[in-house]
Amino acid sequence: xxxxxxxxxxxxxxxxxxxxxxxxxxxxxxxxxxxxxxxxxxxxxxxxxxxxxxxxxxxxxxxxxxxxxxxxxxxxxxxxxxxxxxxxxxxxxxxxxxxxxxxxxxxxxxxxxxxxxxxxxxxxxxxxxxxxxxxxxxxxxxxxxxxxxxxxxxxxxxxxxxxxxxxxxxxxxxxxxxxxxxxxxxxxxxxxxxxxxxxxxxxxxx
Amino acid sequence: xxxxxxxxxxxxxxxxxxxxxxxxxxxxxxxxxxxxxxxxxxxxxxxxxxxxxxxxxxxxxxxxxxxxxxxxxxxxxxxxxxxx
Numbered sequence: 533x534x535x536x537x538x539x540x541x542x543x544x545x546x547x548x549x550x551x552x553x554x555x556x557x558x559x560x561x562x563x564x565x566x567x568x569x570x571x572x573x574x575x576x577x578x579x580x581x582x583x584x585x586x587x588x589x590x591x592x593x594x595x596x597x598x599x600x601x602x603x604x605x606x607x608x609x610x611x612x613x614x615x616x617x618x619x620x621x622x623x624x625x626x627x628x629x630x631x632x633x634x635x636x637x638x639x640x641x642x643x644x645x646x647x648x649x650x651x652x653x654x655x656x657x658x659x660x661x662x663x664x665x666x667x668x669x670x671x672x673x674x675x676x677x678x679x680x681x682x683x684x685x686x687x688x689x690x691x692x693x694x695x696x697x698x699x700x701x702x703x704x705x706x707x708x709x710x711x712x713x714x715x716x717x718x719x720x721x722x723x724x725x726x727x728x729x730x731x732x733x734x735x736x737x738x
Numbered sequence: 739x740x741x742x743x744x745x746x747x748x749x750x751x752x753x754x755x756x757x758x759x760x761x762x763x764x765x766x767x768x769x770x771x772x773x774x775x776x777x778x779x780x781x782x783x784x785x786x787x788x789x790x791x792x793x794x795x796x797x798x799x800x801x802x803x804x805x806x807x808x809x810x811x812x813x814x815x816x817x818x819x820x821x822x
Contacts, residue, residue, distance in 0.1 A: 543762045593767075615768035636753050643754050644762035651761075670743065674750035678758050 536563070537624040538734065539607040539653075542631060543645035545638065546611040549630040549661045551575045552695060554608035556704045556727065558583065562737040565604040568597070570614050576699045591616075621652035626734060632662040633671045646681060654683065657733060661689040685733060689726045694719055706738070783812060 538557070542548045551569075555577055558565050568589045572579055579588055591597045593614045599605075607620050621627055627649055631642045642658070650656060658675060660668050672686050689695070694715065697703045705723050709716035731738050787795075799807045815822065 543764050613764070613766045615765045617764045618768075636750060639750060640753055640757050641762065643757040644760050645764065647758070648761045648764050666743075670747050670750055673747055674754045677751040678754050680758060 536604045538626050539620050539624040540628045541610045542629045548632050550610050552698050554606050559704050560706050560738045565606050567606050569608045571611050574611055582702050618652050627656045630659045633667050657685045659687050662691050687730050690722050692723050
């Protein structure tokens with residue numbers, strides 16, 4: 533089996549759900565992943581505590597990314613300018629661009645970031661998450677209006693209080709569902725099927 | 739879709755198209771690789787000639803510098819692999 537490499541980034545936009553998504557992928561995938569970040573300090577969850585010893589690599593901007601590239605790797609990059617971002621984008625199999633839409637400013641910056649990333653690697657998924665349900669269709673339609681983005685896959689993870697459990701308790705939605713039947717019933721309606729659709733698109737078994 | 743939503747979508751689509759040619763600089767501090775330095779004209783080729791030959795040479799080169807004319811001669815000589 534060939535290794536899988538994924539970059540999760542939306543330029544310098546913070547609080548878009550990069551670490552939530554990266555960690556959920558890392559924790560849920562059957563196949564082991566290495567977790568590479570450029571910013572441990574501002575991550576929404578404690579990666580040192582939650583990622584297994586030996587799986588976590590921290591390469592701050594200005595350092596050389598020096599590791600075994602034969603493994604499955606998640607690159608959780610962003611929040612800060614990083615000189616190596618385009619090199620990483622060119623290297624990976626797929627880029628996930630998460631957007632948490634609150635206003636048109638996130639949309640505008642995401643369009644600019646997509647214009648740059650698509651040149652490095654056209655294999656892009658835009659993941660609309662933590663967004664008001666009435667805005668999800670608008671963001672999708674607005675992005676698809678640009679012919680350059682027609683080939684970009686757009687997936688959705690609905691806004692959910694369960695996603696907050698990751699930052700608060702270090703639990704992914706799958707772990708929350710495992711612990712409580714009532715939560716599982718609610719999560720299995722929408723959130724978990726949405727994550728599963730993303731994993732299916734990434735060809736990641738869970 | 740309500741009228742308000744249509745208006746909102748139109749505005750968002752306009753913003754997407756407005757930004758369609760703007761790229762984010764995602765590696766703002768990355769140094770551009772230095773261009774290889776161009777070889778400079780720093781080596782001299784010298785030859786002693788008679789004063790009369792020098793005068794005839796100066797009369798022919800007009801406003802061009804001696805150095806440039808001699809360089810062209812040397813380059814042509816190299817191009818023709820030593821044949822005058």
